[in-house]
Amino acid sequence: MRQRLEPNRREFLKKCAAGAMLAGGTHGLPAFFSAREKTRVVNAHDPLLRGAGSSLDSGRLLKMLDRSVQALYATDSPLEAWKKVARPGEVVGLKVNGLAGRGISTSVLLVEVVCARLQDAGIPQKDIVIWDRLNADLESAGFRNATRQDHMRCFGNDTLGYEEDLATYGSVGSCLAKTLTQVCDAVINLPVLKDHGIAGVTMALKNLFGAIHNPNKYHLNVGDPYVADVNMLPPIRQKVRLHICDATTAQYEGGPSYMPQWTWRYNGLLMSRDPVALDYTGWQILEQERAEKGMKSLRALGRAPDYIATAADPNHRLGTNDPSQIEQVEV
Amino acid sequence: MSKTAHTRKGEASFSSDGPRREQEANDALPCDSVLASLSSLGASEHDRRTFLKLAGVPCLTACVGSCMAGWPSLALGAGSAPAEDSRFIVEAQFYEKLPYKKIRCKLCPRECVIDDRERGYCGVRENRGGSYYTLVHSRVCAAHIDPIEKKPLFHFFPGSLAFSVATAGCNVNCKFCQNWDISQSRPEQVRNAYLPPKDLANLAQQNRCPAIAYTYSEPIVFYEYMRDAAEAGHALGIKSVVVSGGFIQQDPLKKLCRDVDAIKVDLKAFSEKYYKEVVNGELKPVLEALVTMRKLGMWTELVYLVVPTLNDSDAEFRALAQWVKSNLGAEVPLHFSRFYPQYLLKNLPPTPLETLERAKAIADAEGLHYVYLGNTPGNAAENTYCPKCRRIVIERIGFAVKEMHLRKGKCEYCQQPIAGVWQ
Ligand code: SF4
Numbered sequence: 001m002r003q004r005l006e007p008n009r010r011e012f013l014k015k016c017a018a019g020a021m022l023a024g025g026t027h028g029l030p031a032f033f034s035a036r037e038k039t040r041v042v043n044a045h046d047p048l049l050r051g052a053g054s055s056l057d058s059g060r061l062l063k064m065l066d067r068s069v070q071a072l073y074a075t076d077s078p079l080e081a082w083k084k085v086a087r088p089g090e091v092v093g094l095k096v097n098g099l100a101g102r103g104i105s106t107s108v109l110l111v112e113v114v115c116a117r118l119q120d121a122g123i124p125q126k127d128i129v130i131w132d133r134l135n136a137d138l139e140s141a142g143f144r145n146a147t148r149q150d151h152m153r154c155f156g157n158d159t160l161g162y163e164e165d166l167a168t169y170g171s172v173g174s175c176l177a178k179t180l181t182q183v184c185d186a187v188i189n190l191p192v193l194k195d196h197g198i199a200g201v202t203m204a205l206k207n208l209f210g211a212i213h214n215p216n217k218y219h220l221n222v223g224d225p226y227v228a229d230v231n232m233l234p235p236i237r238q239k240v241r242l243h244i245c246d247a248t249t250a251q252y253e254g255g256p257s258y259m260p261q262w263t264w265r266y267n268g269l270l271m272s273r274d275p276v277a278l279d280y281t282g283w284q285i286l287e288q289e290r291a292e293k294g295m296k297s298l299r300a301l302g303r304a305p306d307y308i309a310t311a312a313d314p315n316h317r318l319g320t321n322d323p324s325q326i327e328q329v330e331v
Numbered sequence: 332m333s334k335t336a337h338t339r340k341g342e343a344s345f346s347s348d349g350p351r352r353e354q355e356a357n358d359a360l361p362c363d364s365v366l367a368s369l370s371s372l373g374a375s376e377h378d379r380r381t382f383l384k385l386a387g388v389p390c391l392t393a394c395v396g397s398c399m400a401g402w403p404s405l406a407l408g409a410g411s412a413p414a415e416d417s418r419f420i421v422e423a424q425f426y427e428k429l430p431y432k433k434i435r436c437k438l439c440p441r442e443c444v445i446d447d448r449e450r451g452y453c454g455v456r457e458n459r460g461g462s463y464y465t466l467v468h469s470r471v472c473a474a475h476i477d478p479i480e481k482k483p484l485f486h487f488f489p490g491s492l493a494f495s496v497a498t499a500g501c502n503v504n505c506k507f508c509q510n511w512d513i514s515q516s517r518p519e520q521v522r523n524a525y526l527p528p529k530d531l532a533n534l535a536q537q538n539r540c541p542a543i544a545y546t547y548s549e550p551i552v553f554y555e556y557m558r559d560a561a562e563a564g565h566a567l568g569i570k571s572v573v574v575s576g577g578f579i580q581q582d583p584l585k586k587l588c589r590d591v592d593a594i595k596v597d598l599k600a601f602s603e604k605y606y607k608e609v610v611n612g613e614l615k616p617v618l619e620a621l622v623t624m625r626k627l628g629m630w631t632e633l634v635y636l637v638v639p640t641l642n643d644s645d646a647e648f649r650a651l652a653q654w655v656k657s658n659l660g661a662e663v664p665l666h667f668s669r670f671y672p673q674y675l676l677k678n679l680p681p682t683p684l685e686t687l688e689r690a691k692a693i694a695d696a697e698g699l700h701y702v703y704l705g706n707t708p709g710n711a712a713e714n715t716y717c718p719k720c721r722r723i724v725i726e727r728i729g730f731a732v733k734e735m736h737l738r739k740g741k742c743e744y745c746q747q748p749i750a751g752v753w754q
Contacts, residue, residue: 099448099449100448158519161520162520164512166511166674173511173515173674173675197433197444198444213516214454214515214516214517216450216451216452216453216454216517217454217515217611220611254431255446256446256449257431257432257446257447257448257449259431
């Protein structure tokens with residue numbers, strides 16, 4: 001039977017705060033985290049991420065990224081952690097989300113600092129590919145399309161197209177993007193923390209709709225079980241190694257389009273190897289913001305993202321949505 | 332437990348042996364379908380994938396010729412056009428504007444609510460800044476000349492040819508779809524040609540086709556193009572026939588019925604459960620659409636694809652036949668068609684002939700006058716029998732009409748009127 005866990009939100013968020021205090025004391029990684037068999041979600045924050053202005057401070061963003069990856073992998077240095085993400089010789093794809101344009105897409109600066117750290121870890125520029133569904137989406141999010149093989153590449157699925165084989169799991173049958181199947185050995189998934197008018201929320205799991213040719217077919221029933229099923233397709237399941245959710249700016253209503261009146265500066269990142277735990281955590285953050293703004297919960301509106309629970313069920317096992325199994329680390 | 336499986340694009344098309352011909356009776360594309368294009372048109376549009384696919388076909392025209400088993404198709408034209416081509420983008424006729432640049436599509440009962448820069452379920456309609464557009468006007472991804480019997484329309488100008496066209500997209504997602512590689516794709520993911528309505532009508536005329544058929548995928552999703560093409564066709568005396576799932580709202584349907592001459596509806600089952608689980612649609616609006624078509628005097632035929640274990644019970648056949656008789660009339664032809672495993676339903680066997688015969692026996696017993704079996708070449712149930720004297724009035728072999736014994740729409744033997752559009 002499907003696991004449907006909806007713990008007390010307040011309690012869950014309180015736990016996050018406790019984690020923050022613990023982690024904040026050491027500024028490194030508390031030793032006990034590595035001894036537990038829980039899934040870890042790093043919730044990184046920097047209130048000064050923008051300084052006095054509105055644009056992100058690249059130095060502070062890089063530091064936040066370093067703290068996050070080090071905490072997630074429980075290593076002594078960020079570099080050690082990045083070396084666990086990908087090995088030299090592998091082509092690393094960065095799956096961004098550019099659908100909503102500059103307002104609420106994966107930030108170019110975040111992608112730049114991730115690329116910098118990958119290069120530090122021995123991944124040459126030519127083995128880094130930034131990709132999304134459409135070239136137009138990438139451009140509108142501020143990325144510049146580039147396809148030269150000897151440089152860092154950046155292109156939409158419309159450049160290489162899709163496989164002709166139909167990959168199926170459960171309720172879905174889709175052709176996968178060749179960027180995923182033929183170009184990338186490993187993928188870092190870089191979604192955005194935001195509301196979705198049909199699927200409830202869109203973060204790590206939903207961002208992988210950008211790897212299939214027919215995402216329009218899978219928004220029925222608030223994306224359940226389709227989002228979970230798409231993530232079961234072998235190349236997705238096997239190649240995606242890390243999820244870094246851009247929460248520098250987040251949106252709690254009106255998504256996936258950019259609605260500035262419903263965005264807020266969260267000034268943070270969520271990072272995990274478990275997309276289910278990350279999505280569950282992000283969902284609670286969006287719900288808290290909705291509650292603070294006096295808005296109804298997604299459940300009350302009939303668009304709770306139950307695909308997150310489905311992704312955790314025995315047929316999928318893509319991660320956990322059980323808060324008692326999620327280790328919140330705030331850095 | 333792994334549930335993953337693969338179907339290859341092209342497996343959904345058919346080789347020259349095995350069940351291919353039978354499957355075509357459901358109006359599947361011939362094996363060259365995605366490659367077929369239009370020779371006389373200057374502009375065609377390829378994406379990289381189909382371009383590469385094309386490059387791998389040394390002699391397209393030869394392939395087209397051999398796969399069509401004698402029915403002509405049109406050789407591929409050269410040239411390319413950008414994927415974003417304003418010629419294909421026309422404002423949609425049925426939608427409602429909502430706050431925050433959202434829209435609600437009012438074309439089919441799904442009523443997709445769509446954000447700016449997003450598309451509906453069918454994948455061929457897009458919200459651009461709060462206005463809604465079809466992306467497939469004149470954007471044809473398949474064009475063939477087929478016998479009208481292949482649609483199948485058995486009571487509409489038998490023995491004639493239909494210039495048959497499709498665009499990408501569909502408003503449902505049947506697990507047994509034969510043409511999923513175009514119906515479940517977005518227009519930029521398949522190869523297209525620019526074929527505006529007047530050119531389409533001219534081509535039909537040049538190729539001596541008395542009708543244009545909108546078929547293969549789901550014509551409802553290229554509604555605006557279909558209506559414009561029907562008007563252009565009528566100006567040249569060419570009829571228009573629609574091959575559809577009938578999942579359409581009442582207002583657009585009523586307008587469509589003014590423009591076209593016959594509609595064949597794939598009534599996929601007679602249960603909401605099947606529509607929900609296998610079709611990703613709803614039965615009720617389809618039944619309502621059928622009633623409207625008949626009320627408006629539209630010539631209508633029905634196909635029911637019999638899928639083993641899913642929609643093949645006696646009770647369902649009986650309920651279907653009773654509903655057809657009392658709501659549409661005993662003279663509406665009903666074609667029970669044979670299923671072959673493909674797309675997402677590869678785990679089921681082909682429909683046994685006995686099941687089809689059982690379905691026909693039940694529908695006959697309920698009093699329907701014209702019950703056919705499809706995808707069963709050589710079967711006597713491909714012929715049209717006079718409901719009064721029971722003699723053959725149209726004898727068929729596959730899609731070919733062998734003999735006709737009709738005079739002015741009446742049985743030549745007993746003068747019984749035979750329902751249909753004959754001249
Ligand atoms: S026609 Fe397409 S966009 Fe419109 S309601 Fe139907 S599926 Fe949705």
